[in-house]
Amino acid sequence: MADTETARTRAGWMDMLRGLAVLLVALFHIQYPVAERVPGTPDALLRFGEAMQPFRMPLLFFLSGLLLPRSLAKPLKTYTAGKLRGLVWPFALWTAIVVVCFEVLWTDDDPLRLFTDVPAMLMGWQHMWFLSVLIVCYAVAPLTRFLPSWALPVPLAIAATFIVSDGSWAEYGQKVLWYGAFFFVGAAVSRYLHTWQRLHPALPSAMLAFTVVWGYIAAHDRELRTAMGFSTFLISLVGVLGVLWLAPRIPRIRFLEWAGRGSIVVYLVNLTAITVAFESIDALGITDARAVVTILCIAGLALPLAMVPLGRTVLFTWPAPPAPAPARSGDTVNPRRTPR
Numbered sequence: 001m002a003d004t005e006t007a008r009t010r011a012g013w014m015d016m017l018r019g020l021a022v023l024l025v026a027l028f029h030i031q032y033p034v035a036e037r038v039p040g041t042p043d044a045l046l047r048f049g050e051a052m053q054p055f056r057m058p059l060l061f062f063l064s065g066l067l068l069p070r071s072l073a074k075p076l077k078t079y080t081a082g083k084l085r086g087l088v089w090p091f092a093l094w095t096a097i098v099v100v101c102f103e104v105l106w107t108d109d110d111p112l113r114l115f116t117d118v119p120a121m122l123m124g125w126q127h128m129w130f131l132s133v134l135i136v137c138y139a140v141a142p143l144t145r146f147l148p149s150w151a152l153p154v155p156l157a158i159a160a161t162f163i164v165s166d167g168s169w170a171e172y173g174q175k176v177l178w179y180g181a182f183f184f185v186g187a188a189v190s191r192y193l194h195t196w197q198r199l200h201p202a203l204p205s206a207m208l209a210f211t212v213v214w215g216y217i218a219a220h221d222r223e224l225r226t227a228m229g230f231s232t233f234l235i236s237l238v239g240v241l242g243v244l245w246l247a248p249r250i251p252r253i254r255f256l257e258w259a260g261r262g263s264i265v266v267y268l269v270n271l272t273a274i275t276v277a278f279e280s281i282d283a284l285g286i287t288d289a290r291a292v293v294t295i296l297c298i299a300g301l302a303l304p305l306a307m308v309p310l311g312r313t314v315l316f317t318w319p320a321p322p323a324p325a326p327a328r329s330g331d332t333v334n335p336r337r338t339p340r
Contacts, residue, residue, distance in 0.1 A: 010193075012252055012257055013247040013248050013250070013252070014063055014066065014067075014247075014260070015256070015257040015258075015260035015261050016247065016250070016252065016253055016256040016257045016260055017059060017063060017243065017244075017247055017260065018060065018063050018259075018260035018261075018263045019253075019255070019256035019257060019258070019259035019260030019261075019263060020256050020260075021056050021057075021059045021060050021063075021263075022060070022259065022260070022263040022266045022267050023256070023259060023266070023301075024049075024052050024056050025056055025057070025060075025267065025270070026266060026267075026270045026300050026301055026304065027049060027300075027301075028049040028052070028053070028056070029127075029270055029271050029274050029300055030274060030296050030297065030300040030301070031045055031046055031049045032046075033274060033277075033278045033296055034292065034293055034296055037278075037281065037287075037289075037292045038289045038292055038293060039289075047219040047220070048219070050218065050219040050222075050225060051215035051216060051218060051219035051225075052215065053218065053225040053226070054214070054215065054218050054224075054225050054232065054235065054236045054239065055211070055215070055236055055239045055240060055243070057130070057179065058179065058182045058236045058237070058239075058240055059182075059240050059243065060130070060263075061133075061134070061137070061179045061180075061182040061183045061186070062182045062183070062185060062186040062189075062240050062244075063186060064134060064137070064183055064186065065137075065149075065182065065183040065184055065185060065186020065187040065188075065189075065190070066186040066187070066189065066190045066193070067186075067190075068138075068141055068144070068149070068183070068184075068186065068187040068190070069187060069190050069191070071138075071141075072141065072142065072144065072145065076142060079142070081320075083135070083138045083139075084318070085317055085318035085319075085320060086264075086317050086318075087131060087134060087135050087138065088135060089317065089318040090131065090264060090268060090315075090316050090317060091124075091128060091131040091132060091135060093315070094128060094131075094268045094272075095121050095124075095125060095128050097272065098125055098126055098128060098272055099121065099125060101272060101275070101276060102125075102126070102275065119168065119169070120168065123168065123169070123172040124172075126271060126275075127267070127268075127270075127271040127272075129172070129175060130267065131268075132172075133172075133175050133176050133179050133180070134183075136176050136180070137176075137179075137180050137183040137184075140180070141183075141187070144184070144187065148188070149184045149185075149187035149188040150184075150188035152180075152181070152184040153181040153182070153184050153185045153188070153233075154181075154230075156177045156178070156180050156181040156184070157177070157178060157181040157229075157230045157233035157234075158230050159177050160174050160177035160178040160181070160228050160229060160230070160233070161228075161229040161230045163177070174228050175228070177228075178228040178229075178233060181233055182233075182236070182237070182240065185237060189241075189244075193244075196241070196244065196245060197244070197245055197247075197248055199245060204241070204242050204245035204246065207238045207239070207241060207242035207245075208239075208242040208243075208246065210238055210239075210242075211238060211239035211242050211243075214235055214238075214239070215239075258308070259305065259308065261308075261311070262305075262307075262308030262309075262311045264311065264316055265304060265307050265308050265310065265311045265316055266304040266305065266308065267304075268316065269303060269304040269307050270300050270301075270304045271300075273299040273300060273303050273304065274296060274299050274300045276299065277295050277296055277298075277299035277300075278296070280295075281295060281296075
């Protein structure tokens with residue numbers, strides 16, 4: 001009973017952190033359109049979103065990695081089928097939705113340009129890169145049955161440092177390596193999670209203080225908050241681990257837990273809806289500041305959250321096959337018995 005309660009508590013704060021991270025991503029996507037269309041937008045709004053940039057996505061990958069050992073405990077066939085239904089399917093479907101929406105919005109001399117850019121779609125067009133990189137991480141993850149998870153993050157982060165090309169495949173490879181490092185750190189830490197969260201407050205508190213200071217500095221220096229190298233990996237990891245220690249000590253926020261359970265819905269719908277809303281604002285000539293902010297907030301927050309209950313539908317996951325009904329005692333066949 002105690003183990004069940006511990007598992008529920010762990011799932012609760014993990015959902016809460018996931019919900020917090022994905023809502024910070026949604027707000028970040030809203031802030032630039034607002035700043036572009038609303039004169040006098042407070043600079044603090046932009047700085048806050050930029051201060052969170054070194055930690056939002058690393059936290060999402062880290063949390064996915066925390067659940068990896070439980071996923072890999074399943075048979076390989078079950079593991080693969082689950083990732084195909086829960087990741088590959090929504091990635092393929094929403095890539096098509098995004099391409100269709102943006103192709104209509106951004107009509108130019110080559111109306112089929114987006115449809116024919118297959119490499120861009122595979123790497124994750126626009127915000128779809130998150131699912132694309134996560135799919136690669138899960139595809140590689142079964143190797144950790146033979147190679148321990150803790151052996152991967154440092155080489156991955158170091159390798160990301162040495163990618164300097166500006167080509168699209170090089171940039172994608174850097175994302176896979178850098179964010180993959182957080183994914184496999186999460187998998188490695190999962191075994192020691194309870195020990196870490198029971199640590200004396202001195203070290204985690206110092207880590208959290210450093211995170212606040214670094215966030216402030218990074219908000220004023222684009223290079224510091226966007227560079228993907230070994231040093232920035234370590235800095236972001238300090239923040240992620242500090243938040244991980246703090247999470248069980250924060251009062252439960254049911255709304256964030258609920259948003260976290262539907263994080264894939266919020267993430268996929270958010271930027272797509274914002275882009276449509278932004279282009280509509282331009283097309284309709286809407287200039288009133290309150291109207292612009294209202295439309296963008298509805299598109300970027302209200303609509304994605306309203307769609308969270310659809311998270312188990314075919315829009316976001318391919319339905320699992322029904323489990324076979326248990327055989328009734330009267331249906332049991334005795335193979336030694338010769339039918340008459």
